[in-house]
Amino acid sequence: MRIFHSFRFKLSTLYLLTIIVPTIVIMIVMPYSYKKILVRNSMNETSNTIIALRRNMEAYLDDLENLTIIPYLNADIMNALKVKAELGQSADMYTLLSTNRTLTNSLENYMRITRDDIEGTILIAKDGTVYLGSKGWNAYDSASNYPYREQAWYRKTLEGNGKAAFISSHPRDYISNAPPGSVFSVARIIKDPDTEENLAFIMADADTRVLQKIVSDIRLNFKSSIAVLDDLDQVIYSTSYFSPDMLNQIAARHATIRSADDRYLVVDQKLEKANWRIVVLISQTAINDQFTNVHLWGVLYGLGGVIFTIVIFLSLSRWIIAPLNEMIEREYRAQLDLRNAELNLRNAEFRSLQAQLQPHFLYNVLNGFIGLNRLGQKQSLENAIVALSKMLRYILLNSDRSTIKEEFEFLNMYCDLQRMRFQQKGFEYRVQCDSRIESFYLPKLLLQPLIENSIIHGIEPINRSCLISISANRLGDLENASIEIVVEDDGAGFEPSVVDPRHRVGLVNVQERLRLAYPHSGFLLASEPGVGTKIVIRIPIQEEAS
Structure with a gap:
């Protein structure tokens, strides 16, 4: 259709490909790219925040651990523990009172200079005597007959063999008048530096609310949940509820986890000292909400921009295209007139060449008739005249072209007519045409001059029978x-x-007519004295349609 070749259509296509399509692609792709960048930046920022949180918690755990090495820093405490380990309850009254006073007063004194949020310490001598150290004027009493050695945290400390053991959240049920709530602790076995003998068990407790104070200073961009997990991936402290299924997914180290109502991205940092983990869950719903807002605004701005550019395009294109269309129309008409003039000139040249051919053909045929008359062959002459009338009817038809089939039928008649001149030595001819191309058009009488040349210049000069193949x-x-x-x-x-x-x-006549009719055709001539002549014409079939 002509509309697809118009300047307006091409300009609209250019506008569509350079403005509309990129804008739509940007509207679709950009929000998702923004979301990807948003998630990556959020993860990086959260990771950096957790690193700071980890350092604060490690500093706090260091303070708790320092409380557990107090006995090693005080010779009186170590001596008292050695006495308790060697004599136990069999020591005399003075020794018992002296060691008990030393251990009780020392723990109380050290507790006064520790952090306010450290709840206290508990020291269990080898003979089973329990000593408590508390902050301020609060006096705690140990629970009577409490099975310390059966507790998991006690056994874990024994397995540490003198190293600090970090105890997860647990109740202070070993203290009879302890306030409600849970604590986390650092414990170790006190050993005799000389004999490596176990002297006592010491544990420093801190209220889990201290973790709330540390975490409360953290500010994240999205709705998030923070948890501190122990080495068994159990919650020590969390800002929101972590279901067992969520904890199992965290323990399996999933990058994202699901809850009943949301999905979360997981960012974590390990507390190397305690083998604990700080885990932050970033709500994907919160990210998607922000992404949806950005996407919506992006689409609105994109559509607004597209509508604005369409209005501008239509206005400017009408202003630009109107004079161009007039100019193109004038140019088109001028080219059409020029083409018609060229076609007319080409047809005139073609008819001129064809007009040159017809007298030449008649001259040669009439010469043949003269020869038949001189030989007295009246019947042959009569047959030749009848054949000539048929040929003239074909030649004089008001048409410049004929099919290959019609042209070959004419060549059959022409060869029969010419063979009458060579009755003594004679010549043979063979005409063959592929049935698929019988309807293909050629300039009328295109091939006759070639046959005529073969007869006049190829057959007449020699005294033997010859063959013409077409x-x-x-x-x-x-x-x-x-x-x-x-x-x-x-x-x-x-x-x-x-x-x-x-x-x-x-x-030359054949070549020119062939060139005018089919500009991309080929004409090849090969000849050798005493052997013969061969002419090959090749015409692309698609040229007939053009």
């Missing part, structure tokens, strides 16, 4: 199909390079 075949596949026409004789032949151009009028 064939037309289709070559190539559908896309590159062509027609090959071959005119070949085994007559006298000639040397193409030494022929006088004045004797090549017929060949």
Whole structure:
């Protein structure tokens, strides 16, 4: 359709490909890219925040751990523990009172200089005596007959063999009048530096509310949940509820976890000292909410921009295209007139060449009639005249073109007519045409001058019977199909390079007519004296449609 070749259509296509399509792609892709950047930046920021949180918690755990090495820093405490380990309850009254006073007072004194949020310490001598140290004037009493050695945190400390053991959240049920709530602790076994003998068990307790104070200073961009997990991935402290299923997913180290009502991105940091983990869950719902807002605004701005550019485009294109259309229309008409003039000139040249051919043909045929008359062959002459009338009817038809089938039928009549002149030595001819190309059009009488040259210059000069072969075949596949026409004789032949151009009028006439009818056709001539002459014409089939 003509509309697809118009300047407006091409300009609209350019506008669509350079403005509209990129804008739509940006509207779709940019929000998702923004979301990806948003998630990555949030993860990085959260990770950096957790690193700071981890350092604060490690500093706090260091303070708790320092409380557990107090006995090693005080010779009186170590001596008292050695006495308790060696004599136990069998020591005399003075020794018992002295060691008990030393251990009780020392723990109380050290507690006064520790952090306010450290709840206290508990020291269990080898003989089972329990000593408590508390902050301020609060006096705690140990629970009577409490099974310390059966507790998991006690056994874990024994397995540490003198190293600090970090105890997860647990109740202070070993203190009879302790306030409600849970604590986390650092414990160790006190050993005799000389004999490596176990002297006592010491544990420093801190209220889990201290973790709330540390975490409360953290500010994250999105709705998040923070938890401190122990080495068994159990919650020590969390800002919100962590279900067992969520804890199992965290323990399996999933990058994202699901809860009943949301999905979370997981960012964590390990507390190397305690083998605990700080875990932050970032709500994907909160991220999607912010992403949805950005996406909505992006679409609105994009649509607004597209509508604005469409209005501008329509206004400017109408202003630009109107004079261009007029100019293009004038140019089109001028080119059309020029093409018609060229076609008319081409047809005039074609008819001129054809007009040159017809007298030449008649002259040669009439010469043949004279020869038949001199020989007295009246019947042959009469037959020749009838054949000539049929040929003249074909020649004088008001048409510049004929099909290959019609042209070959004419060549049959022409060869029969010419063979009458060579009754003594005679000549044979063979005409063959591929049925697939019989309807292909050629300039009328295109091939007759070639046959005439074969007879006059190839057969007449020699005293033997000759053969003229005329064939037309289709070559190539559908896309590159062509027609090959071959005119070949085994007559006298000639040397193409030494022929006088004045004797090549017929060949030049054929070549010019072929060029005018089919500009991309080919014309090949090969001849050898004493062997014969061969002419090959090739015409692309698609040229007939054009």
